[in-house]
Amino acid sequence: xxxxxxxxxxxxxxxxxxxxxxxxxxxxxxxxxxxxxxxxxxxxxxxxxxxxxxxxxxxxxxxxxxxxxxxxxxxxxxxxxxxxxxxxxxxxxxxxxxxxxxxxxxxxxxxxxxxxxxxxxxxxxxxxxxxxxxxxxxxxxxxxxxxxxxxxxxxxxxxxxxxxxxxxxxxxxxxxxxxxxxxxxxxxxxxxxxxxxxxxxxxxxxxxxxxxxxxxxxxxxxxxxxxxxxxxxxxxxxxxxxx
Numbered sequence: 301x302x303x304x305x306x307x308x309x310x311x312x313x314x315x316x317x318x319x320x321x322x323x324x325x326x327x328x329x330x331x332x333x334x335x336x337x338x339x340x341x342x343x344x345x346x347x348x349x350x351x352x353x354x355x356x357x358x359x360x361x362x363x364x365x366x367x368x369x370x371x372x373x374x375x376x377x378x379x380x381x382x383x384x385x386x387x388x389x390x391x392x393x394x395x396x397x398x399x400x401x402x403x404x405x406x407x408x409x410x411x412x413x414x415x416x417x418x419x420x421x422x423x424x425x426x427x428x429x430x431x432x433x434x435x436x437x438x439x440x441x442x443x444x445x446x447x448x449x450x451x452x453x454x455x456x457x458x459x460x461x462x463x464x465x466x467x468x469x470x471x472x473x474x475x476x477x478x479x480x481x482x483x484x485x486x487x488x489x490x491x492x493x494x495x496x497x498x499x500x501x502x503x504x505x506x507x508x509x510x511x512x513x514x515x516x517x518x519x520x521x522x523x524x525x526x527x528x529x530x531x532x533x534x535x536x537x538x539x540x541x542x543x
Contacts, residue, residue: 311378311470312354312378312379312380312463312466312467312470313354313355313356313375313378313379313380314353314354314355314379314380314381314455314459314463315348315353315354315355315356315379315380315381315383315455316355316356316357316375316376316379316381316382316383316399316403317341317344317345317348317355317356317357317383317385318357318358318382318383318384318385318390318396318399318400319337319341319357319358319384319385319387319390319396319415320337320385320387320389320390320392320393320396321358321393321395322389322393323337323338323341323385323387323389323390323415323416324337324338324341336415336416336436337385337387337389337415337416339440340385340413340415340435340436341385341415343435343438343440343441343442343448344383344385344413344442345357346441346442346443347441347442347443347448347451347452350441350443351443351452351455351456353452353455353456355383356375356379358372358395368395369395369398372395372398372399372402373398373399373402375399376399376402376403376406376408377402377406377466377469377470377473378466378470379408379466380408380409380455380459380462380463380465380466381408381409381410381411381455381462382399382400382403382408382409382410382411383411383413383455384396384400384410384411384412384413384427385413385415386412386413386414386415386416386418386423386427386432387415387416387418388416388417388418388422389416391418391422391423391424397424400424400426400427404426405510406469406510407465407506407507407508407509407510408465408507409462409507410426410427410430411430411433411451411454411455412427412430412432412433413432413433413434413435413451414432414433414434414435414436415435415436416436417436431454433447433450433451433454434447435447435448435451461497461500461501461507462507464493464494464497465497465501465507465509465513468494468497468498468509468513468516468517469510469512469513471484471486471516472512472513472515472516473512475516476512476516480519482523485516485519485520485523485524486516486517486520486524487520487524488524491517491520491521491524494517494520495517495521498513498514498517502514
């Protein structure tokens with residue numbers, strides 16, 4: 301599903317397409333400097349749609365009833381990849397930078413693409429060590445170019461790992477925001493899957509679990525461990541009988 305944050309219906313998406321609002325010309329605005337980045341954003345939309353990747357993006361302009369900062373945070377935590385369209389204007393866009401910092405704090409995969417000249421030394425330090433895909437001279441449609449295929453491959457690499465990362469993160473954050481309601485803890489096959497993911501994730505050097513994810517899995521196992529065991533029913537009956 302493609303769409304903006306206001307109309308997203310799925311709890312998670314494979315990609316959050318982030319770009320500076322100033323790089324997307326509003327109706328009636330004639331800004332030659334924004335034409336190239338806007339064309340790349342449109343090409344990225346087409347590429348993601350052709351690759352059947354669910355994506356969200358910021359609505360421009362923001363609806364007055366929407367808390368933009370909260371919406372950016374929620375969308376960032378619920379996406380597998382933070383796809384950032386780099387231009388000089390994005391470095392001055394508070395919402396894009398907020399999303400980037402939040403994605404970094406959640407150990408999300410950041411995928412930067414270059415849509416206009418930007419000096420490397422002007423980039424936020426975490427981006428300077430990431431591989432940046434240069435789309436400035438790519439042909440259209442992107443799906444028929446080397447750069448476009450490279451981008452799809454990057455976004456698809458270890459897709460299940462990053463999808464699980466997102467699903468567990470969303471569950472853990474919901475649990476935390478609901479005052480650690482025990483009914484929101486995982487159990488059974490779902491918990492076992494998260495435990496296997498966590499064991500694998502903790503051995504990685506990048507995109508590791510955050511502390512809240514680890515705590516959520518541990519608390520789920522502690523809370524449901526006895527209840528889900530084969531002897532749980534017998535144990536409860538024996539305790540009731542003895543009392």
